[in-house]
Amino acid sequence: METKNLFASRSLCEISDFTIDERKYLFRQVRTLKKAIHDRDEATMDRFRVKDPDFGIYEVFLEDSTRTKESFRNAADFLQVKVNELNTTVSSLNKGESFADTFHTLTGYHNCIFIIRSKVEGLCRWLKDDCDAYAHRNGLPYRPAFVNAGDGRHEHPTQELLDEFTILEDNGFDYDNLHIALVGDLFHGRTVHSKADGLKLFSHVKVDLIAPDELQMPDNYRIKMEENGFEVRSFDSIESYLAQGEISTMWYFTRPQLERMGEQVLQKADMLRASITFRKEFMDKLKPGTKFYHPLPRHKLHPTIPTFLDNTPLNAWERQSINGMYVRICLLSLIAGQTGFDYVPPKQVAVGEEEDYIVEVDLSKHPVKEKMVSEGVHPIKNGIVIDHICRGDSPSDIRDHMRLISRVLHLDEAKGGEWVSCGHKAGEEHTYKGIIFRPDARELERKDLKRLAAVAPGCTLNIIKDGKVAGKYRLHMPPRIYNFDDLQCSNEACISNPAECEGVPAMFYRTEDNLFECAYCGRTHTFKEIWKNAK
Numbered sequence: 001m002e003t004k005n006l007f008a009s010r011s012l013c014e015i016s017d018f019t020i021d022e023r024k025y026l027f028r029q030v031r032t033l034k035k036a037i038h039d040r041d042e043a044t045m046d047r048f049r050v051k052d053p054d055f056g057i058y059e060v061f062l063e064d065s066t067r068t069k070e071s072f073r074n075a076a077d078f079l080q081v082k083v084n085e086l087n088t089t090v091s092s093l094n095k096g097e098s099f100a101d102t103f104h105t106l107t108g109y110h111n112c113i114f115i116i117r118s119k120v121e122g123l124c125r126w127l128k129d130d131c132d133a134y135a136h137r138n139g140l141p142y143r144p145a146f147v148n149a150g151d152g153r154h155e156h157p158t159q160e161l162l163d164e165f166t167i168l169e170d171n172g173f174d175y176d177n178l179h180i181a182l183v184g185d186l187f188h189g190r191t192v193h194s195k196a197d198g199l200k201l202f203s204h205v206k207v208d209l210i211a212p213d214e215l216q217m218p219d220n221y222r223i224k225m226e227e228n229g230f231e232v233r234s235f236d237s238i239e240s241y242l243a244q245g246e247i248s249t250m251w252y253f254t255r256p257q258l259e260r261m262g263e264q265v266l267q268k269a270d271m272l273r274a275s276i277t278f279r280k281e282f283m284d285k286l287k288p289g290t291k292f293y294h295p296l297p298r299h300k301l302h303p304t305i306p307t308f309l310d311n312t313p314l315n316a317w318e319r320q321s322i323n324g325m326y327v328r329i330c331l332l333s334l335i336a337g338q339t340g341f342d343y344v345p346p347k348q349v350a351v352g353e354e355e356d357y358i359v360e361v362d363l364s365k366h367p368v369k370e371k372m373v374s375e376g377v378h379p380i381k382n383g384i385v386i387d388h389i390c391r392g393d394s395p396s397d398i399r400d401h402m403r404l405i406s407r408v409l410h411l412d413e414a415k416g417g418e419w420v421s422c423g424h425k426a427g428e429e430h431t432y433k434g435i436i437f438r439p440d441a442r443e444l445e446r447k448d449l450k451r452l453a454a455v456a457p458g459c460t461l462n463i464i465k466d467g468k469v470a471g472k473y474r475l476h477m478p479p480r481i482y483n484f485d486d487l488q489c490s491n492e493a494c495i496s497n498p499a500e501c502e503g504v505p506a507m508f509y510r511t512e513d514n515l516f517e518c519a520y521c522g523r524t525h526t527f528k529e530i531w532k533n534a535k
C-alpha cells in the first residue's frame, strides 16, 4: 500500500505550519544529512536528491539577502533541481502588477517551490491559497508550495528551523528545557518573532528579552509567548541583565534594523546600539559553556557581537549559518516529496465540532420578563432590542461602540436609539451595559447575526413582535471572523490591508485570550479593532 507523504507540496508560511513532531522529524533528517556530508557518504546524500530537471525552486526576493537566498540556491543545486530567480528590479511588479497576477504567471511556467522574501506580511499565506486556485482552474498537473523567507516584521520560519537545530546541537537534543536570552532589535526582528511559536518545541521555556524600550518585543509576540506557557522576563540592556543572578548560557543576538526604524528612533541609534552590544568587560560575567547565536548579518562598523569573539568558544553563529544549508536541503527534499515517506504522525486527538456561537433561547423554557421590552427605553411594539452590549465597559466606550455596531449592522439610518444602563443588583451599580433599540427594524438574517456576534460578542438580541419577545438569541465570540467586506487588519504592512491594493479579504482567528489574530500577518486585535475605520 502506498503511504501518503505528509510533507509533499506543503508550504511553510509561519513556523507553526509544521507541527512540533514534524520539526523533530526534520531535525533527525538534518542530523543524518549533515553527518553524511561530513563523512562523504554519497549513498546517504543521494537519498535526499530529487534529481528532477522539471522541478525546482523559484526565488523571489524583494528585500536583500545573502544567507537565506544563497543557501536555498545551493540547497537546490545539491538536490539537482532547477533554480529560477525572478529579477525583481526589472519585473512587472514595478509596473504596478499585483502579487497575485505575478505569481499566477510564475505558477503557470514551472512546477516549483516559491521562496519569497518581501516586506508584505502574510504574503505567502495568501498566495498559497490563491495560486492553488489558479493551478486548479487552469488544470495544471501540480500545485505550487510557498516558503516564507522573511515577510516584513512578521516571521522567518526557515531561520527559526536552523536556529532550533543549532540550539539542539548545543544542548544535546534536549527538548525538555530551554533558557534563552534574546538580545537586540526585538521590535523589528522577524527571526525573534518566529520564536514566539517556534520555541514551543521545548517543554519548559524561559525567555529573557534584552532590549531598550524602543526595540522591545511587540506586545502581541510577548503575550503569545506567555500564552504558550513561556516564562518571560525583560531587561533594558545587557548590563542590567548581567547585574542579576539568572543568566542564560544561550544568547541570541539580532541586528538593529535601522532600515525599518523611524526618524525619531534613528536619532538615538548610537545609544540604543550601545545597550545591546557585547563588550569585553562583560566576559567574566558569562557562565561557562555560553554560546552566542546570530541570524546575521552583523554590521561591519557596529557589530553587536564584536569580532574579537569570533575565535572563542562563544561562537555558535558561524555553525548556525552553515546549518542553514543542511536544514534547507532537508526541507526542500521533504516538500519535493523525495523524503518523508516514513514519517508517521502522532495520533490526533479528535477535535470537536465548531462551537455554535449563535444560541437561540428556547422561550417556552425561558419566558421573558415583560420589563425586558421596556427597560430603559420606550416599549417598542415591533423591532429589535440588542441588550448587554459591552457589559462592564465605561459609558463612553459603550456609546462609541454602539455607534460602530449600528454602522456594521446598517442600522444607523433606522429610527430608534441607544441607551447605557447600569446594573440593578447589589454590587453592580457601576457595571454598565449598552442597549440598542430599533422599532420597525428590518428582519435580521443569519449573516446579520454572525456580524452582530462578531461586533458585539456577549450581547443578546431580542426580536419584538406585537409588544412581545418573539425570538431571543445569545451571541458569543465567533472562533473565526471572515467574509465581511468591512473587516480590516490594522497592520499597514499586511497583505490584506487595503494599503497593499491586492484585494485580499481580511480574516481573523480568535486566540485563547479572546483576541482576533489576522490570518495572514498574525497581528492581534480586540473585536472592536477589526472593522474598517474602527478607532
Ligand code: NCD
Pocket: 067, 068, 150, 156, 159, 190, 191, 254, 255, 257, 295, 296, 297
Ligand atoms: C535576517 C532577516 O533577514 O530577517 N537575516 C537572515 O535571514 N539571516 C536578520 C536581519 O536582517 O537582521
